[in-house]
Amino acid sequence: MTVLEPAPAGELTRLRAENAALRARMQHRDDELEVATRMLQARAQTMTSVVDAVTEQSIIGTDVDGVVRVWNPGAERMLGLLRADVVRRRSITDFHLAEELLEAGGGLAALVGTAQERGRDVRDWTYVAADGTELTVSVAVTPRTDDRGVHAGWNFVGTDMTEARATERMKDQFVSLISHELRTPLTSILGYLELVLDDPSLGDEPRRYLGTVERNAQRLLRLVGDLLFTAQVDAGRFSLQPESVDLAAVVRAAEETVRVTAAATGVEVVVDVPDGGLVVPGDAVRLGQACDNLVSNAVKFTPAGGRVTLALRPAWRTAGGAVVATPGDDAVRVARLAVSDTGIGIPAGEQGQLFARFFRASTARRHAVPGVGLGLAITRAIAAAHDGSLEVASVEGRGTTFTLTLPG
Template structure:
């Protein structure tokens, strides 16, 4: 439904006022005029009634004829009634056929009060009449009456004149009202339209000030208000953008709930864990009693707390949960919760603990062997022929210690980036060929079939040849160690337009699926006893991973228990 404009309301108000005044004036004038005419008629009838009464005092043989003659002369109806109500004479009708008038109100009033008058419908003549009755003094009543047609005609003429004047006046007044309403309504409509534009987002819209009256001052105040509103909205927008930037920049999950527990704000970090959550209650989204308890305490008691919580999403994730109340003055209006993902920190901490334990163990084993050999030699075995055996033990364990220390230094240098990669363009075939040549004899000792698969065309690659060769050598060394005698090891090089793929495939025992995610961790061994027996330090695959990642490449493994393993290095050619 379209609502009327302010200008229309003003104009309609003027119309109503003009109509009310005009109608009131017409009604008042009609009533006044009617009273005026009736008063004149009453005075005229009163005079004529007195004259007729004087006529009755004269004895005339034909009263009815004289009354009819007099009635025609004065233009009024004359009726003579005795005290019993019988009509003695009438100027309009034959008194013989007229009914008794004793109960007529004007007759009764005249006999009682001396003058009687009434306005009523005459059943005899069939029109509205004005009656005036006066006693004549001899027991008779003289009644004169005139029809009200004269009054109605006069009033009708006056009413037509009034209506004409009112109509012309209304047109004039309505024209004036329209001009006034437009004059008042135009600036107000301009203010309303500007307000609507501002509500739609056009904060630069302003009202044109064209007067210095109240409306002009209103327009000036409105423009100042719009400027202040624009400044505050700009400030709020900047703060909102800053808040959104900060929230989007936080990798961890952050969400805000209102005082009822409904989520009203989340960041992408939280949406990655729990998508589509805004508008829902926190306990519907997070099905964890420990987290919900922290939020509940923040909302109900205003207590800020943190707790370490594990969630399965579906893999286990460890979060440090911080829940704090949001206050408006002293009232708690909501809660802000931060879910800090510390899974990697916990993993690193566990790796650090394992690393220290593994290093300690790896160092203690050869040192124990060396210490035992030295003690044996000190007891007298130095002069015996068996001294050579203990010296060999010391030599082997010293070599093992040297390998462990060298691997640790290499791994530390790669991780800390202290040892920068020296990239150069090389033919990957030459590098793979050198690794094959270095391990060919070792594979032959175990009667293994060691195969090499190279493309015919040169494979130009930007890499540090020494480090990539070390990574390939570690994979081949592991393959030969863990592949049983008369097994098969295949070293291959494949290439595409964008990438180089180096594969080392063996027919060894394979790797269980549970061990694959941790296979590249430092000191992690699938079969610890066998690894130590074969002389491994547990750092080879970790070194491979860090070298490849330093080249922006990837290393992976495909394996099934009992069917062997395939390690794959993928490098970019650029």
């Protein structure tokens, strides 16, 4: 029989010390794990509390297959289903109008495709509540990740826009109806005015009076046209008649249109366009309308002795979106029209609202400059329809520059 020799006292001491150190490290790790667990639980509880506190918007979280994992009180209120009846039992697609999903490509991919490509997507969808009610909902879709940063599903944050969209449709219908009812008699008035003004026996004084009537009738007709145009844009019925357009000729025509008004108010208008022209694809009528709006605005907001400059140049847009004056690798050609004035300018805090319908800057109101606030909204809509952009730079009291950029 083998008899085990007892370990030397020094070896036992060393082993006990290592064991104690190992136990201490394990206890430290246990303590760290407990703290981390409590922090994660606290963070999860905080997030749950925040999500549950939102009652005016639906917040729905899904896994990668679209199965609902998060369903806040706002979703309960909007769609009429309790959390317990939905989580892990229903798919996000169950609450969308089937026909609308099918038109967009069908299934979960129709809802998340854009967010998958761009990181986010916001658009109107039709939600169907438990009682069959159809709701127009503005839905923001973003990817959802887990604690390791791995894609775990999707977040859908919905705002009920049913009443707002209905109000917008009623407003647009009203604008269209009233505009049509105004345009018909105005056209008749202008037709008869033309007949009367063509009468050679008409005296000078009546001709002056009727000339004033004609100018104001034309002004009303332009306003009616602007109202109809904005209604078409909002309703998605705005279409273009594309062709090759010499933008230089459009700019010269815009200057010619305001020449008499500029001369009467003491404003100098300078045109700087390429001698050989600058051709872009687009709708000649709409691009003319956009240029006319920018140029007439510049003249209108410039006091006597001031200057308005119309500068048209070719440029290039880089892959990063910057517009530069010289061509480079992967840059695409664009046309840039800068309409600059030395007028009253726009306060910095109001420039973000400048392209909203019916908005008028405080400087315009203070100086009693006439207008209804539709021109810039229309011009930006025309630019966007051409895949272009309209930007503003202004200093109050020193002038304004509007830059229209169009694909070349």
